[in-house]
Amino acid sequence: MRNSEKTFKVGDRAVYPAQGVGVIEAIESREFAGIESEFYVLRIVDTDMTIMVPVGNVEQVGLRRLISKRQVARVYQVLENKPENGVGAIASWSRRQREYNEKIKSGDPLEVAEVLRELYLIKEDKELSYGEKKVLELARKLLISEIALAEGKDEEKVAQRVENMLLN
Template sequence: MTFKVGDKVVYPMHGAGIIEAIEEREVLGQRQQYYIMKLPMGDMQVMIPLRSVEEVGLREVISPEEVNRVFDVLQGERTKMSQNWNRRYRANLEKIKSGDIFEVAEVVRNLALRDKEKGLSTGERRMLDSARQILISELVLAQGLPAGEVERRINEVLG
């Protein structure tokens, strides 16, 4: 998949951003083309080699129509999760790594519900915060709303 400057894209595990440039750079003695992506959340810049776009799972931001599906997932029933902390953590990590916003929304919903009932370990709390940021970053670009507004809507839906 090829992207151009100005495209809104999602980099799994990092969140959504905008391709600001396509540049040739030399890294570790190798010259190659990179997408220069600006992540508005945390004001970061990421370089993604063009040849590894498929591998890393770079994809377009969801359409405004798909935003409603994300909120449906957030409002849905909790999915069955392992009682074993380690298994649950690994399963959730795989969902986040997939780069699929609906899977990320599921992780946010499940961990938020678990937090209300039993509280979360430090690791799961960090995972919830990270998954929320990834979710918010994509919804901000998909809807063109400020991060605070998107976060407020997510909090509303999660109760």
């Protein structure tokens, strides 16, 4: 990407993996070690946290645009389609946790939906551990907030729809 080419402009919504949806509040130049670099100043909507992302590192960190309505439909398909052979309950929690965290950090909403679906399936068979509950809540929060913004709907309505899909 050329220096003059920017992926986002001030006011755009963007998704930062494992943190959620944010708003580009500014594009600033900063100098570090004698090198001038441009940064997106991203404020995460849910937490009010501010993250500075180098304009040239957008792809490496996984910063991306909000999903489209068509992509939302694909996320709903992932949530509805239960795997025929069950879930990786055979694998140890530490192994599954590593896989789940990698999927969440990828920022791919389809992979986050898989994590959420699998944890709901496991929850049907047994009480989730503290770690499993934390991962489930993170995946749920990330997915629901992005879908709500992409569809222009209330988070509560999206949460109800997602819950219905996962519980049926």
